[in-house]
Amino acid sequence: GSEIVGVSDYTALPQGTPALPKVGTTFAPNFEAIAKLKPTLLVDQQVKQAPAEALSALAPLKVLPWTSLQEVVGSVKELGRLSGREPQAAALAEKLNQTLSRPAPKDAPRVLLVLGDTAGTLSEVWYMKRASLHGAALEAAGARNAVAEDVTGPPNLSLEGVIALDPDAVLVLISAPALDAAKQAQLLAPWKQLTGLRSAREDRVRLVIGPDVQSTGPAILDVVERLRAALGTLPSSR
Incomplete structure (x- = not known):
């Protein structure tokens, strides 16, 4: 609410929320913009390359791990403690844990979930x-x-690596409010040209579109439903 004085460049605020000053990113914070806001607390994501020491010179800094489900659940609870909203944080943490801790069936399709643009x-x-x-x-x-x-390095594959992986389907996360049919066809075209990819040949590549489908905030709950809907449009696997 009103206690938040600035946000990162990539923050997606809830609809109807007043705009807030953008103060850079975890990797490249705008120190001058942050200093002008005179915050009493800075909250950042735990990333090795983040300039935590320089940030902590501006205000008390809390660095939160935000990668795995258990890290996010714990960090949501910590945000509740820091903001004096522990009941709300506990409720959100429980909803995240219940929704995202359901394992897929053993015979579920093998899906490659990728970042698109x-x-x-x-x-x-x-x-x-x-x-x-x-x-x-x-x-x-x-x-x-x-x-x-569990891969320790950067999560990227060459196109040859994608073909060798041979997933049953590919879901492409596109961060955008909406795209018309022509634009969607344009984004799918490079995938359809990968004739060595079974998913492409069998029309099992789908776009998952939304303004916050790449978000790791509470919108991840909606992402589950979007992914489920996309999987439901796939033809039966041979």
Whole structure:
């Protein structure tokens, strides 16, 4: 509410919320903009490359882990403690945990969940790891992650790697309010050209579109439903 004086460049505020000053990102904070707001608390995501020491010189800093489901559940509760809204935080944490901790059936389709963009370029593929929040959302929606192992490096694949992985389906997260049919066809075209990919040949590539489908905030609950709906449009696997 009114206690929040600034947000990161990528923050998606709830509809109807007044605009707030943007103060950069975890990797590149705008120190001058932050200092002008005179915050009494800074909250940041735990990332190795984040300049935590420099930020802590501006105001007390709380760094929260925000990758796996259990990290997010714990950090939501901590945000509740910091903001004096523990009951609301506990309720949200419980809803996140209940919704996202449902494993997919053993015979569920193997799905590659990837990050897309409205530019529609496809030279390499960035995917969601199994242990990530979106990985949990994919399982909760009823699919297994095609990348079954826990990868320690960057989650990206060459197009040859995607073909070798041979997922049953590909779901592409597009962060946009809405796209017309022509634009959707344009974004799907590079995938359809991957004739070596079974998912492309069998029309099992789908776009999952929404303004916050790539968000790791509370909107992840809606992402589960969007993923489930996309899976429901797939033809039966042979």
